[in-house]
Amino acid sequence: MSQSSLFSRHKETLEKAIEVSRSREYWSAYPEMASPKIYGENANKDGEAAFKAYLGKKFDIEQPGTVGTVGSEKSPYGFDLEVTYPKVDVSQLISEVEELRQDWAKASLEVRTGICLEILDRINKRSFEMAFAVMHTTGQAFMMAFQAGGPHAQDRGLEAVVYAYEDMARIPAVARWEKPQGKRDPIVMEKHFTIIPRGIALVIGCSTFPTWNSYPGLFASLVTGNAVIVKPHPGGILPLAITVEICRDVLKEEGFNPNIVTLAADSVDAPLAKDLALAPEVKLIDFTGSTGFGNWLEGNASQAQVYTEKAGVNCVVIDSTDNFRGMVGNLAFTLSLYSGQMCTTPQNIFIPESGIETEDGHKSFDEVVAALATGVEKLNSDDGRACAILGAIQSEATLNRIAEYGKGDNVVLASRAVPMEGFDKATIQTPLILKATDESSYSAELFGPISYVVPSKNTADSLSIVENSVKNHGALSFGIYSTSEEVLDQAEEVACRAGVAVSFNLTGGVYVNQTAAFSDFHGTGCNPAANAALSDTAYVSNRYRVVQSRRHV
């Protein structure tokens, strides 16, 4: 297929995506329903078979600088993947990629955009295979792995392509400049404008959302003409290896060197991220992970533009509600979903010590807490349903944290280990809810299914604590429940001052920890949890520069 026809083939998708990124109405390019009608009768079975075919084997990628193999992923559902990936020599990989990246850098905007859209389309067609790969690295339940690891991640990738495309398309390739000179002939010049990618882009993935958190940076850097090295978390390599393979397939088919996109898998014992990040040729870094390493990158990789998503402490404020049951149900699901292993899951729930007003009259602090605990408990009372919501705990550190914090005398709801049929060794745990004693106890992030109910003097006090918490510790989400427009306005003021998105009175099928591509920004870039938002112009516009030439005509 010729290069420009990939652009034509996906033009409608691109145009619709541009339109909705401006209207911010509902739209998704890639269906989130894991339905045989959409993805094919055998899609599930074929996807599982494709996943299983990787196990116990070498995942071959013919890329420069390979010096052996690496890989020891463990499924949180209790088995070793035994997949190995090329182990790379960093300096060899980087110097070879630097050598070969110019063809891609010089490809036209339409060619690069067409190829990125084709890659996304192919990834979409393999959403079931990806779902199994995401499930057995992150521990997400299958349906979530399908949606968040598949179509939702693909939508976020497309979103980045759209912003970058629009920004680059703003600059004409050629312009005629004609300056009047009164009665004399005008001065006429022809000017050429060339998009210059920054160089090599590094994408550092995380263990819980290997695709969702990596696709925006990967596609933003790729469509702007940079070569991309993908460095997955040692615990979540497979989903990104499949992604890299699809990128390489399309590049190769379209006549480009596939090494424009490479994989730099590593291990916990021999991490590569620092070496990669400090290479002078690496000019862009996208990182999702710990605050410590994110801050290190921002402070040390000064040769690169660094985009980080780090830890945060998300809060919910309960002031009052006219739908107590809906609120409790919504929060119970929010806390349970993927066992709180989302960067957007609330940790601290502020409730006035004097209680709240509801449609059923006043409820005391203890009554609200009891309802919440019961809500979480009931939601996860059936083991099968619990497994489908909770998924498994990705890391041992999170498991240990649940055990440690579960020993205290402030436990409101204990965490229960849930058995899963067919996966004896799966590490599945229901949420642990604690009662906060003092601010120091709940101000740091406790990643995983651990949350605090925090008694506050009143809602003003709750909001004031939240504002300081977001400013000092960062946050990716913030929710409030109130029947008072005045209180909601105050919450919005707090959200604006602290720089965090806010959700009001979520009682139905939308959760504070979920954002919708094209409509909701993920992160704001103005609190310590992240220095960028997914996606906006700021996220893409520094990934390339423009060089011009001019001459008289």
Place this chain on the structure above:
Amino acid sequence: MSQSSLFSRHKETLEKAIEVSRSREYWSAYPEMASPKIYGENANKDGEAAFKAYLGKKFDIEQPGTVGTVGSEKSPYGFDLEVTYPKVDVSQLISEVEELRQDWAKASLEVRTGICLEILDRINKRSFEMAFAVMHTTGQAFMMAFQAGGPHAQDRGLEAVVYAYEDMARIPAVARWEKPQGKRDPIVMEKHFTIIPRGIALVIGCSTFPTWNSYPGLFASLVTGNAVIVKPHPGGILPLAITVEICRDVLKEEGFNPNIVTLAADSVDAPLAKDLALAPEVKLIDFTGSTGFGNWLEGNASQAQVYTEKAGVNCVVIDSTDNFRGMVGNLAFTLSLYSGQMCTTPQNIFIPESGIETEDGHKSFDEVVAALATGVEKLNSDDGRACAILGAIQSEATLNRIAEYGKGDNVVLASRAVPMEGFDKATIQTPLILKATDESSYSAELFGPISYVVPSKNTADSLSIVENSVKNHGALSFGIYSTSEEVLDQAEEVACRAGVAVSFNLTGGVYVNQTAAFSDFHGTGCNPAANAALSDTAYVSNRYRVVQSRRHV
């Protein structure tokens, strides 16, 4: 005048500016002709009178944190301005501005844009007054001070407004999100998106182009809702004090606190830039000046987004020409204009040691150099014309540098002091041209009217040296003369790899050191001379963030 009507009043200008920033054709919002027909019969006289009225007086600005006066500007035309400005206490100024900045931050996009366009319009109407202020601080000749300090600077300010406006206008204030749920009712949400300015913006001006180099950052930060503190160079306060006063006038008339824009004048003995730059409330910094301080800002003001334009070493490569006379004339003017005190003036002119081909046949290296020296000498042979082109030398450091380098045995053309009628003590010097001996002699920036002719092995050698020079020492301009399309292509390749704009075969009324707003980018942001370009999306999109709220409808 009501706030929204300022937007309507200037809407046509805004729309035209958006259009040409995309087509990059010729356009200027503010006429560069210092003509009485455009600016009024008495504009020149009134402008001079307005300038003279400032001399020997206190320039009053009623702003927070004033603790005395400061100011000791000297006109390079040989007299003291004796204007004093408020001296500020940095922490007091910053804490008060931080307190009051919210009204401006919350103003609508239309209101802020309308006000910025009105400010630019008022500055334009005072272009003659500004021309005298720029002339007697920078040393620019009157006509240049009028054009570069007036309409051209205003165009660059407008350009920044346009990019920021377009980027912000991309985000709707309100969106309706309606997600289908099969046979059930759709989920419907209303979402609000709020532009959140970063905080306080600091604009650090330079001594040679106080308005031109400050307006992009000033207006980009202001229109995106930030409060702006303008810190002029101690040698070039008046043009920015007038600018700040106009900003404050319009803000006040429109019901805003004028302290949204303040002046932080300082002196060489008690500089304020570091204290201002490190204040936690300062989130944006625009700087034009030395590489040393620019790098310091980039490394130390980590709480802020830092945009720098630093020193560079600009190059011209002569390969061949079919218009030798035009080339020499163009280069002679380029080197003479404002005595080379432009960040875009070429310093190193590479000529093959074996000479070049011209329309008159072969010319040896020495013949080319002699023609260039004669061209510069003749252009400046008439004292009156010389003064009108050269202007005066702004700083003693530059004067000393001319004297020092003029002592060597490699002088090709000596610098001559030019007497100016009416200004006995004006420091006017013709360009000094030196012959380069080895690379170490010409690789550092020698600011002012000092240039090197550099013998190279051949044009390939010239281009290779230029590429390394731009990569290592930075550049804001690059020119080449060649009759060979192949050589021009090679030069464009070098320009792209090194990240610098290139001009081909300039022989007429366009000079390599001049860029046209809306069409030419100033700087690329991808070589050491500057980390940003004037103006593009990257220059504006990080000056604000977006916070959203969402609720069910």
